[in-house]
Amino acid sequence: MQISRILLRTIALICFLISWYMLLRRIPETFFDISVTVNLIVSLLKLGIFYIYEFLLLTGLGLAILVMFAAVQIMGDGTSVSMEEVNEFYQNFISLWLPHPAEVRFDLQQFYANAPIFLIQFCIIIGILGVVAFAYIGSVRGAILSFLSIYLLILFPMICVRIGIPFENLKIEYSDPLMGVLLAVISYVGLEMSFRSSYVDEIFEKSMKRSRRIERQVNELLRFKEKISEKPQMIIPRRPLLTIDAIHYLRELIERRTRKGKYEIGRQRVLKRASAYLKDLQRKDPRIKIYLAPRITPPEERRMLLSLFKDLPLRIPLLLTITYAIVYFPKIIIEKWGSTPLTESVEALIPELTVFLLVPIVMLLLLVSKIAHRRE
């Protein structure tokens, strides 16, 4: 069991490391610049302080102006001031203050420039932490997070370019689709292996832990000896110096202690009787401890490995073949047998054609599942 688990985890780890290597080697060094993060945080802080300052200032001034106009109206010579006039005054006042000072404008530019790089760095950190979590504690969440980070890392720059933020393109060998497919395959194999290793953890490790926990509990119960708890001390005021409230309070305290003591004594009695019952059960059936704390007996290592890997040679190639066929087949067919206008059309280059194959296949599989489920 140990070998199977280590083997599966190692394969998954190697796959993730290869994927990350394939990705990280494409990322320019400037993306690892830690000063980007520092600058972003500093500019964020500065911007935050500036906006808080501006908000407080404008609110304060606005209130002051309102009070001033109100005072003029009340105590003045009877000339009235309309709200439009107050508003106009305030707007003019704001226009003097609101434009960002040059320093703040610089911070804003810094923020826009550094934010995407920071996001990339964030993805890298999360992805690597996910791999580490998976390697150490076999966390499937870590594996999924790492897998997701790989693709978000590629996705961010693309989206940035699309929305017009100047950004270096991070596409993995954009001109070579094979590299992309390779990355997809390796990362997917890593993900699937992590799922398989989690199965070994879940079924055998958890069962072992549960069994150990119950064994401990049963042993404790079998060895249980009743502890004679002390009787709660009675607090009796000797002299009537205490107030009525204090006496009530003390009485309550005693009642509470007595009640707690009673509960504990009751619990001890139950455990004592449970211990006797278990001993009796054990005498009648010596295997009772095995039934109380059952363990799933792991199969031999060879059989375990066989069972874990037997469907892989079929499953992974089958999945890859179907996926490849769905994604690339329409394109190949159009290129081979399509008419010239169709081959040269823009539609032939877009991947939407995949939908026409993927959706019916998935629907068919869902239908088969539904029928199989109904049959049951």
Place this chain on the structure above:
Amino acid sequence: MAPRGRAITVLGIFLFIMGLSLSELLFVFIGTLLILSIAVTMPLFYYTVSFADIIVMRILDKDKVFAGDFVNIKVTIENRSRYAYDLVEIRDNIPEVFEVIAGDNVAVANLPPGASFTYSYVLYPKMRGTYAIGPIRLVIKDRLGFFWAEREIPSITTITVYPSYEEIKRLDILSRARFIGMEYGVHSTKQKGIGMEFLMIREYEVGDEFRKIDWKATARTGKLMVKEFESERNVEIMIFLDSSKSMAVGPPEENKLEYSIRAIVTLVKMALERKDNVGLCVFSDRVHEFIKPKSSEKQFYDILDVLAKVSAGGRSNLANAIEYAISRLKRRTLFLIFTDLEAPSSFILEGIKLAVARGHSVVVISPFGPWFEVSAEELSPVERALAEALLIEMWEKRRAVAREIEKYGVAVVNVGPDDCIPAVISEYLKMKMRGLAQV
């Protein structure tokens, strides 16, 4: 679909859509791969899962148990299908009032074809009643954790929990230590008779048998003295238990009904050991259960069976219950009535009147509500003051009813949680001493 399966599907769809919107084949490829990994696994999983081929068995070491005792439950699950089930979660549902004291009612197993898995757990039933253990919930998961299928196997085992045995056990220990109450007729009635147990020495009266003369006492006193022995005649007891709604007010394990039931169990056990005939009538607005007084061994378990199933409801009508019982009783009987006296006094008085008029002896054991329902320490000073006012008002009302009852020569014994059982035992012994309702 399991959460992991859902997460992978959502991730696949997201990457696929991103691929389409950015015209990026890498994302289309990985999205498709993720979606297909789910779609391909699904039919295979559902095809292999067959709950009909999974056999579940549950064995209890006893199906009738006293509250506070323990019961061992063994669950066996067998896979009779051709397929292996990688991960099976088994949860045997247990009632909330039960506590698992050893083991666990949940287990995880992997079941190759033809394999079986057995686990066991020990339950601690705290409250009397009839409960259902089960159904068993099975969850089968696939190896990758994408899918699960769950099914409730309708395997139900009924378990009857008798009222707590603790007091009876104490009584047993006491009996064994002092040799009391175990033999026929001992301590039955303090009535002079032909029994073997010495009662007293008194002066000779005309008509006394000569063989009864105690020569030693005669020599000592200089007067003719005779020895008196106890009668070995037994008593006919009919217990009336009020199961109206008001009896169950308060904490579920410590309300008036529960305490009354515990007291009744102790009383029945004691009385049957002394070969007294004991019967039971459970009533509220109608008679729910009626067991004629008998002294057989089976009677104890018959009464326990009834007591285990008592549930509170309806309004109390004592008159109706007594009328019902009288029509079925042929002898003079000692009526022990457990009621909180919260029903309309006309019903209570009418019932008492009827019983007394027919020559039956009656004792009312009355648990007083407020003593059972609230604990003073749980109340704030204001609530406590209000509770005290309410308590006084209720007490006055009860006193008025009790005074009316006492006019018929019937004793009303007010009991609280601490003295409920001792008071009942003491009343029973008192009645026997007085030689009431002898068979």
